[in-house]
Amino acid sequence: MDADHAAAVATGLVWVAEQGQRVVGLLVLEIAHDHALIENVAVSPDxxxxxxxxxxxxxxxxxxxxxxxxxxxxxxxxxMTENQEYYRRRGYRETHRSRGSGFQRVFFTKDL
Structure with a gap:
């Protein structure tokens, strides 16, 4: 991952999940005026x-x-078709697909 999360860390919008002394997960959140964007969510394979x-x-x-x-x-x-199904099972619905930064992306949303 090439993203620079320094700004998110500075604003307190980065969380880690720990298992013992190991970091096993990461969440980076961005707040917009009308929604929150999960900029990154990752879990260690193990x-x-x-x-x-x-x-x-x-x-x-x-x-x-x-x-x-x-x-x-x-x-x-x-x-990442497994991720797509994972998000759907958790109530997220696909809104659109588009190419950005050289990648074909699938966008999801969830109403709270």
Whole structure:
């Protein structure tokens, strides 16, 4: 991941999930005037299936709700079909697809 998350860290919009002394998950959230955007959510391969991702998504939704926002958005690469199904199972719906930064992306939203 090439993203520079310094600004998000400075504003307190980055969270990590830990297992013992290890970081096993990451959430980077951006707040817009009418929605929250999950800029990045990632779970270590050896921690997948343990509920880490679900807890991080729930945290994003909680943070959005606490700020009076009624929508959470996210996107993933078109090739990440397992991620797409994962988001659908958690109540996110696909809104559109577009190419950006050389990648074909699939965009999702969830109403809170």
């Amino acid at each position: 921690a997948q299936g343990l509920g880490v991702g679900s807890r991080l998504l729930a945290l994003a939704e909680q943070q959005a709700g606490e700020r009076g926002l009624r929508e959470v958005r996210l996107y993933t690469h078109e090739a």
